[in-house]
Amino acid sequence: MVPLRGLALARRPSETIPAIGKSPAMVAAEFEKLGIDASTSEITTSACVAGDYLSSKGVEGSYVYVIGEPALMSMLSERAGVRPIGGPDDAGKSKRTLQSEGHSIATLDPPAGDVSAVVVGADGDISYYKVAKAAAYLLGNPRCLFVSTNPDPAYSFAPRAGGTAATLAPAGGVWARCVAMTSGREPDIVCGKPSRSLGKHMLSAYGLDPATTCMVGDRVDTDIEFGRAAGMHTLFVESGTTTAEAAAAAGPEQRPDFIAESIAVLEAALVGEAASD
Amino acid sequence: MVPLRGLALARRPSETIPAIGKSPAMVAAEFEKLGIDASTSEITTSACVAGDYLSSKGVEGSYVYVIGEPALMSMLSERAGVRPIGGPDDAGKSKRTLQSEGHSIATLDPPAGDVSAVVVGADGDISYYKVAKAAAYLLGNPRCLFVSTNPDPAYSFAPRAGGTAATLAPAGGVWARCVAMTSGREPDIVCGKPSRSLGKHMLSAYGLDPATTCMVGDRVDTDIEFGRAAGMHTLFVESGTTTAEAAAAAGPEQRPDFIAESIAVLEAALVGEAASD
Numbered sequence: 001m002v003p004l005r006g007l008a009l010a011r012r013p014s015e016t017i018p019a020i021g022k023s024p025a026m027v028a029a030e031f032e033k034l035g036i037d038a039s040t041s042e043i044t045t046s047a048c049v050a051g052d053y054l055s056s057k058g059v060e061g062s063y064v065y066v067i068g069e070p071a072l073m074s075m076l077s078e079r080a081g082v083r084p085i086g087g088p089d090d091a092g093k094s095k096r097t098l099q100s101e102g103h104s105i106a107t108l109d110p111p112a113g114d115v116s117a118v119v120v121g122a123d124g125d126i127s128y129y130k131v132a133k134a135a136a137y138l139l140g141n142p143r144c145l146f147v148s149t150n151p152d153p154a155y156s157f158a159p160r161a162g163g164t165a166a167t168l169a170p171a172g173g174v175w176a177r178c179v180a181m182t183s184g185r186e187p188d189i190v191c192g193k194p195s196r197s198l199g200k201h202m203l204s205a206y207g208l209d210p211a212t213t214c215m216v217g218d219r220v221d222t223d224i225e226f227g228r229a230a231g232m233h234t235l236f237v238e239s240g241t242t243t244a245e246a247a248a249a250a251g252p253e254q255r256p257d258f259i260a261e262s263i264a265v266l267e268a269a270l271v272g273e274a275a276s277d
Numbered sequence: 278m279v280p281l282r283g284l285a286l287a288r289r290p291s292e293t294i295p296a297i298g299k300s301p302a303m304v305a306a307e308f309e310k311l312g313i314d315a316s317t318s319e320i321t322t323s324a325c326v327a328g329d330y331l332s333s334k335g336v337e338g339s340y341v342y343v344i345g346e347p348a349l350m351s352m353l354s355e356r357a358g359v360r361p362i363g364g365p366d367d368a369g370k371s372k373r374t375l376q377s378e379g380h381s382i383a384t385l386d387p388p389a390g391d392v393s394a395v396v397v398g399a400d401g402d403i404s405y406y407k408v409a410k411a412a413a414y415l416l417g418n419p420r421c422l423f424v425s426t427n428p429d430p431a432y433s434f435a436p437r438a439g440g441t442a443a444t445l446a447p448a449g450g451v452w453a454r455c456v457a458m459t460s461g462r463e464p465d466i467v468c469g470k471p472s473r474s475l476g477k478h479m480l481s482a483y484g485l486d487p488a489t490t491c492m493v494g495d496r497v498d499t500d501i502e503f504g505r506a507a508g509m510h511t512l513f514v515e516s517g518t519t520t521a522e523a524a525a526a527a528g529p530e531q532r533p534d535f536i537a538e539s540i541a542v543l544e545a546a547l548v549g550e551a552a553s554d
Contacts, residue, residue: 091371092369092371092404094368094369094401094402095401095402095446096401098434098446103434103444103446104434104443104444105443105444123405124371124372124373124405125371125372125405126403126404126405126408127369127403127404128400128401128402128403128446128447131403131446131447131451132434132444132445132446132447135431135444135445135446135447136444136445139444139445140444153458153459153461154412154458154459154460154461157375157380157381157409166381166382167380167381167382167409167412167413167416167417168409168412168413168416168459168460168461169372169375169380169405169408169409169412169459170405170408170409170412170455170458170459171459173458174408174454174455174458174459177451177454177455177458178447178451178454178455181430181431181447181450181451181454182430182431182445182446182447182448182451183431183445184430184431184445
């Protein structure tokens, strides 16, 4: 049996924990609701990786223009000591606002040279103004880093009240694509799955050996590709948008080592491991 | 000499006429300011083509969800007899609005079956809500058409007041890409240059013979590619973002037949044609 390491086994595998726009503390609180004891240090989000990436670039004290939620902005100032601008302040602003400001690279405030990075993540309040400003900072300063927290095009939208069927809504990868198209620049790093940067970060941060680690996920294009790229074992479970048939038919980079109906299959494996300790 | 047909020769070739979000009447008024007499019937915008496309699909009386400016919505109701919804009504709406409505395909209003098309163009008031709603209509009704007015990723933003240097801002192609990523569907038609649909439409609408028509433009990836795809002669002029060197080095699909510094080169040709009539 392959030894497995992991946080803990979800007692109610059908529950999902949407991490969009949430800090590790907020995710830990969601785990607690499911009866799972998790510390914030055991949780890594793409915002954490974005913060660590900026920290490694030595841009402390500089401005960072953010398309994203407040949790992302806090994480950036906390982990990299930068000064996030944009975000909720630029919500609901249209092309008219940009025109009234006489939008140009020369009149940007703060000036392009003072902005070390543009960070683009999930944002429920996207605006024309935000996309144009982000592109202007990238165009106005060739050294300005372009950080995309996630490549995801969409996520299932679970209505909180009313509504009987789910649909899809735009995820952070959509806004990163907007900024890339407008500026003509591609991201310097994509922090979320299936990024190799994230894999390296997690293996090193938690001291994991990929040969004895298993990535569990329900999407082949993010979860399984991520695990394979990092050299981990991979287990596909049928709780999401990818079917087991599609997972079995996936190309070599996205084909899981194991396929199971549910994450519950891990219970026996983890109990077995504990017994043999 | 190749006989040339055209609207009229711009007297001030350095002036540009931004047609974004403008109706033919609005564009004609801009031409008039430059001393050029143009009738609305001589002007075709991507919104006209979008309207004619919907008209050809026999969707009169149905709802059409629009990401775009009021001029696009008017053109669609005028040319195709449809009932445009969305647009300015959904400006500034965030993910919170969507959540408060219990966003799902089952609760869409009007229902997905009553919406025959999603039309996406330039929009200075883009919102999270608009992208999610457009994707939901495409996902909820496989027969719903997906019309993109333009593939353009960006356009030069000319400040109206203040500002010394131009920068770029997101064009309609960016929002079409957002909807495509979120819904997982590609547009059924892209109306603007370099679309073949537009070429066919213009040749037939104006009774033009491509062998005696010259497409003049300052971008190889839209203007020249469009002219070549329609079988027209092509003239590249150096008034835009593409340089003459880049135009000369373009691949076969985007290489112009003629290169000139300015559209003024046409004056001699047109005068010559008039003299030989």
